[in-house]
Amino acid sequence: MLGSLPTFARLEAELSKLPGIGGKTAARLAFHLLRTNEHDVTALADALLEMRRNVRFCRRCFHIAESDVCGICTQDSRDKQRLCVVQEPQDLLAIERCRAYNGLYHVLHGALSPLDGIGPDDLKIAQLMERLDREPIEELILATNFTVEGEATALYLAHLCKERKLRVTRLAHGIPSGSDLEYIDAGTVQQAVDGRRELQFK
Amino acid sequence: MTRPSQRSEALVLRYTDYGEADRILTLLTAEYGLQKGFAGAARKSRKRFGATIEPFTRAVFSWRDGRGQLWSLQDADLVAAHFGLRNDIKRLAVASYGVELVELLLHEGEAQPLIYALMCSFLSFLDQQGNPETARLLVELRLIYLLGYVPHLLHCSECLRIFHAEPIRFDIARGGSLCLDCAGRTGVDIALGTVGSLSRTLKVAHDQFQGFQFGRKTLQEAQFILSQVLDSVLPREPKSLKFLAQL
Ligand SMILES: [Zn+2]
Ligand SMILES: [Zn+2]
Numbered sequence: 001m002l003g004s005l006p007t008f009a010r011l012e013a014e015l016s017k018l019p020g021i022g023g024k025t026a027a028r029l030a031f032h033l034l035r036t037n038e039h040d041v042t043a044l045a046d047a048l049l050e051m052r053r054n055v056r057f058c059r060r061c062f063h064i065a066e067s068d069v070c071g072i073c074t075q076d077s078r079d080k081q082r083l084c085v086v087q088e089p090q091d092l093l094a095i096e097r098c099r100a101y102n103g104l105y106h107v108l109h110g111a112l113s114p115l116d117g118i119g120p121d122d123l124k125i126a127q128l129m130e131r132l133d134r135e136p137i138e139e140l141i142l143a144t145n146f147t148v149e150g151e152a153t154a155l156y157l158a159h160l161c162k163e164r165k166l167r168v169t170r171l172a173h174g175i176p177s178g179s180d181l182e183y184i185d186a187g188t189v190q191q192a193v194d195g196r197r198e199l200q201f202k
Numbered sequence: 203m204t205r206p207s208q209r210s211e212a213l214v215l216r217y218t219d220y221g222e223a224d225r226i227l228t229l230l231t232a233e234y235g236l237q238k239g240f241a242g243a244a245r246k247s248r249k250r251f252g253a254t255i256e257p258f259t260r261a262v263f264s265w266r267d268g269r270g271q272l273w274s275l276q277d278a279d280l281v282a283a284h285f286g287l288r289n290d291i292k293r294l295a296v297a298s299y300g301v302e303l304v305e306l307l308l309h310e311g312e313a314q315p316l317i318y319a320l321m322c323s324f325l326s327f328l329d330q331q332g333n334p335e336t337a338r339l340l341v342e343l344r345l346i347y348l349l350g351y352v353p354h355l356l357h358c359s360e361c362l363r364i365f366h367a368e369p370i371r372f373d374i375a376r377g378g379s380l381c382l383d384c385a386g387r388t389g390v391d392i393a394l395g396t397v398g399s400l401s402r403t404l405k406v407a408h409d410q411f412q413g414f415q416f417g418r419k420t421l422q423e424a425q426f427i428l429s430q431v432l433d434s435v436l437p438r439e440p441k442s443l444k445f446l447a448q449l
Contacts, residue, residue, distance in 0.1 A: 020221055113445075114442040117444045148258065148294070185253055186283075187254065187256075187259075187280050187283045191253075
């Protein structure tokens, strides 16, 4: 159908390569861009190109950065004794949004997955160990996802750090705040029961 | 127009994320063997599926016929989450390996009640902190047996002489164990104890994992024998094997 419209078909094909975008959505986006004025389309194209040229990964923590080292690593006010390990840059941003953490980060760029053959060498784990050698870190916070892969990764890292003088912690998880117990699925309730903690009375 | 939904118990072997919030699950069931299921919006809302959309979970799924061979999953009730697997990387790796073997060895849609029972016990044994080497040996041996690939063990593959003593050689290309006369220069030496253990193990119910105690030598030689058999029948090397080697 689009054989006579090679330019349009090419845009559709490129858009459908994006994650979460199927053929129909790609077509809808392409038609939308067709109706957009030239100025806005140029702005989008420029933004894409400049992102590709300027954005890279921080050589210390592997978060996205526009110079060799990212904005977080260069911030003086950060607590340099705490290091929070996350799977992806998006996870780092999620923790930043909560404003409860002021330490440094390390982005692994994935999680261990035996089923997909993703082992320790495929992640930024060696780089993490180097940082632990070099930097004055006292607490390592494991904030990988609460999926099989994320839990496996946390476990593996905890194991690697066994011999180090380091406090290793894991984010708490279980029942989302503001929810009724009766509506929570059995797996989540089980994890919450397993991870229960002592109430402190003062 | 909509047909009533059916219910099947299944193990979740693997998932692939699809679109923004959907997930396609690879399931193992007793009645339908390997089966793919579509869990719409499963990643956005945990209401219908909860923790059941993760690998190694055992759950009862309600489903309807979907597009092609894909089941359209409606909801699920958890039977066992096997969270214990997340406490030990070695056990998790062995669990992944067993699951990958099943994916590689089974065809979609064939009823596999015995393999289903085997895999349920295998995962539950590892979940309860069972020995990972034992679990690996048992799952490999039993899968090979249930799928009809078991080699000749206690007798010579060619002259059928029954072994009462060593030496015994093993060469999967010639069917399994060989006596020295038949083996000539081929094969690798194997202890009588190892082939004896393997063949005794096959007489035990296939879903029993407790109570086995294999010695170092038996584990090593059995792993050699079973890897030879698996190499000869698997379409490719399991990815989880590469992971296991990295531990
Ligand atoms: Zn950085
Ligand atoms: Zn012979």
